[in-house]
Amino acid sequence: MAISTWLSGTVAMLAFALGATAPAAAQDAADFPASTVRVLVPFAAGGPTDVVARILAELLAERWGGRSVVVEDRPGAGTIVATTAIAKAPPDGYTIGIATNSLLINPAIGLTLPYDTRKDFVPISMIATQPVALVANAAFPANTLADVIAVAKRSAEPLNYTSPGPRGVGHLAGEMLKQRAGIAMQHINYNGSAPALNDVIAGRVPLMFDIWHSARRYVETGQLKLIAGAGLAPLPGAESAPLIAQTFPGFNVVAFNAVIGPAGIPPPVLEKLSTYIGAVVDSPEFAERTRPLGIDAKSMSPHALDAWFAKEMDKWAAIAQEAHLKAE
Numbered sequence: 001m002a003i004s005t006w007l008s009g010t011v012a013m014l015a016f017a018l019g020a021t022a023p024a025a026a027q028d029a030a031d032f033p034a035s036t037v038r039v040l041v042p043f044a045a046g047g048p049t050d051v052v053a054r055i056l057a058e059l060l061a062e063r064w065g066g067r068s069v070v071v072e073d074r075p076g077a078g079t080i081v082a083t084t085a086i087a088k089a090p091p092d093g094y095t096i097g098i099a100t101n102s103l104l105i106n107p108a109i110g111l112t113l114p115y116d117t118r119k120d121f122v123p124i125s126m127i128a129t130q131p132v133a134l135v136a137n138a139a140f141p142a143n144t145l146a147d148v149i150a151v152a153k154r155s156a157e158p159l160n161y162t163s164p165g166p167r168g169v170g171h172l173a174g175e176m177l178k179q180r181a182g183i184a185m186q187h188i189n190y191n192g193s194a195p196a197l198n199d200v201i202a203g204r205v206p207l208m209f210d211i212w213h214s215a216r217r218y219v220e221t222g223q224l225k226l227i228a229g230a231g232l233a234p235l236p237g238a239e240s241a242p243l244i245a246q247t248f249p250g251f252n253v254v255a256f257n258a259v260i261g262p263a264g265i266p267p268p269v270l271e272k273l274s275t276y277i278g279a280v281v282d283s284p285e286f287a288e289r290t291r292p293l294g295i296d297a298k299s300m301s302p303h304a305l306d307a308w309f310a311k312e313m314d315k316w317a318a319i320a321q322e323a324h325l326k327a328e
Contacts, residue, residue, distance in 0.1 A: 029266070029268030029269050029271070029272050032093060032269050032272055032273075033064060033067050033093070033094065035068075035094060036067075036068040036069070036070055036094070037060075037067070037068070037069045037070070037093070037094050037095075037096065038070050038071075038072055038094065038095045038096070039053050039056070039057050039069060039070065039071045039072070039096055039097060039098065039259075040072050040074050040082045040085055040086055040095065040096070040097035040098070041053045041071055041072065041073045041074065041082060041097070041098050042074060042075065042079035042080075042081065042082035042083060042097070042098065042100065042102070043073065043075050043079070044073055044075045045073045048293050048295075049098055049100060049257055050071070050073055051293065052098075052127060052128065052257055052290060052293065052295065053071050053098050053257075054071050055286060055289050055290060056127060056259075056277070056280060056281070056286070057069040057070070057071050059280045059283065059285060059286055060276060060277065060280050063276055063279065063280060064276070078102055078106065078111075079100060079102040079103065079106070080106070080111075080113065080114070082097055082098075083097070083099070083102075083103060083115065084113075084114045084115055085097070086121065086260060086261065086262055087114075087115035087120040087121060087262055087263075088115075088262070089261075089262045090262070091261070091262045091263060091264030091265045091266075092265065092266075092269070093261065093265050093266070093269040093270070093272075093273055095261070095262070096124060096259055096260065096261045096273065097259070097260055097261070098127070098257055098258070098259065098260075099121075099256075099257070099258045099259070099260045100255070100256065100257060100258075101168065101169040101255055101256060102168070103117060103121075103260070103309075104117070104309060104312045104313045104316055105167065105168065105169065105172060105316050105320075106327075107313065107317070108172075108313065108316040108317040108319070108320040108321075108325075109167050109320050109325055109326055109327045110320075110326045110327050111327040117313070118313075119263060120262065120263050121260045121261065121262065121263055122260065122261050122262070122263050122264070122265055122270060122302065123258065123259075123260055123302050123305035123306045123309060124258075124259040124260060124261055124270065124273050124274050124277060124302060124305075125258065125259050125273075125274050125277040125278050125281060125299045125300060125301070125302070125305065126256065126257075126258045126259075126281070126298060126299055126300035126305050126308075127256075127257040127258055127259060127277075127281050127297065127299075128256065128257050128281070128290065128295035128296055128297045128298065129231075129254040129255065129256045129257075129295065129296050129298070130211050130212070130213060130254060130255040130256070130294060130295050130296070131211070131212040131213075131229060131230070131231045131233065131235050131236070131254060131255075131294075131296070132169065132170065132173060132209055132210065132211060132212060132229075132230040132231060132253045132254060132255060133209070133210065133211075133212040133215055133216075133226060133227075133228070133229050133230060133235060133241075134148075134173075134177075134207065134208070134209055134226075134227040134228050134229075134230060134244065135200070135207070135208050135210060135215045135218070135219060135224045135225065135226055135227060136148070136200070136206055136207050136208075136224065136225050136227050137200055137201065137202075137203045137205075137206050137207075137224065137225075138201075138222060138223060138224060138225055139203060140206045140207070140225065142227070143225065143227070144227065144228075144242065145227055145228045145242065145244060145247055146247070148207070148227060149181045149183055152181070152183035152184060152185065153183055155184075157184075157186075158184035158185055158186035159183065159184065159185045159186070159206070159207065160185070160186050160187075160188050160205050160206060160207070161174045161185055161186070161187060161188070161205065161206070161207035161208060161209065162187065162188045162189075162190055162196045162199070162200065162205045162207070162208045162209075163187065163190075163196065163208060163209045163210065164190070164192055164193040164196060164210060164211070164214075165189070165190065165191060165192065166187065166189040167325065167327065169209075169253060169254075169255055170208070170209035170210055170211075171187050171209075171325075172253075172316055172319050172320065172323075172325075173209040173230050173253040174187055174207075174209050175187075175319050175320070175322075175323040175325065176251065176253065176319050177244065177248075177251075178323070179319065179322055179323070180248040180251060181248070188205050193210055193211065193214045196208055196210070197210065197214065197215065197218065197224075200224065201218060201223045201224060207227070209230060209253070211255055211294070212229070212235050212236070212238075212294065213293065213294025213295075214294075216235075216236075216237060216238075216294070219238070220237075226238055226241050228241065228242045228243055228244045228246075228247075229241055229242070229243045229244065230243075230244055230251065230252075230253040230254075231243070231245075231252055231253060231254045232245055232252050233296075236294070257295070258300075258305060259273075259277055261273070270302060274301060274302050277299065278299035278300075278301070279299075281297050281298065281299040282297070282298065282299050
């Protein structure tokens, strides 16, 4: 991944320019932030990603002695509007943004993008992940993953399932299951989790891959049944529930929020951003304020996040290619 190339080349560049640029970069880092830091969010105000970003910004400002950290919502084009603005921003650390699964899925489905996902960004820190689960209508004649596979194999038609939106992480989770299990499944498109959940509860669509926090209340009231978790960790509040990975090793689907910036941020500034953001994300205050959103808050270093991005991009590219899944 070119982000990795940028990171791994940092040491060589610093060594080459030590006499001239290192003192200046160190001074820049010592003064950073000397003005307002902007955090660009790819969704509208009030949504969970916006809420997480505002909590992060508030706590980050406190750690920076009251320095202004402003959240700017830039919704549009399936996260592309905000992501483009991040890519085009000056690489000085003063404009950063929130990345979600769309950053890694959009190139996998062949979208024409005004940026190069592998070259135009630098990872700064993971913020949080959210577990994904496979749930079913309460009357669906399957209670386990093995049952679902059996129903699909004896059906003359593809087994319908849905997700919060086409070509998102839930849609691709279904494609992954379809490929691993060797079954026929058809994604039914909805615009948002709420309408999709309503139709699964009503029995119009039997199955759904959704963020566990979104579906959990309906499982607890008996309106939906939980089939399995789609990640590697137990589902909060349903720790005894099976995981798809127990049947298909390596099956791992999570939603995430991470902080990225434009490629070229000076390494000392990048290190300072990562250190402070990581300290906020791993703090008890951040965990307490984000727990109601159902997220698992945990930071990740730029190097580790870069490697995770690369692995996820390769995974979704392979899934999309085998599914012949292309942007419309």
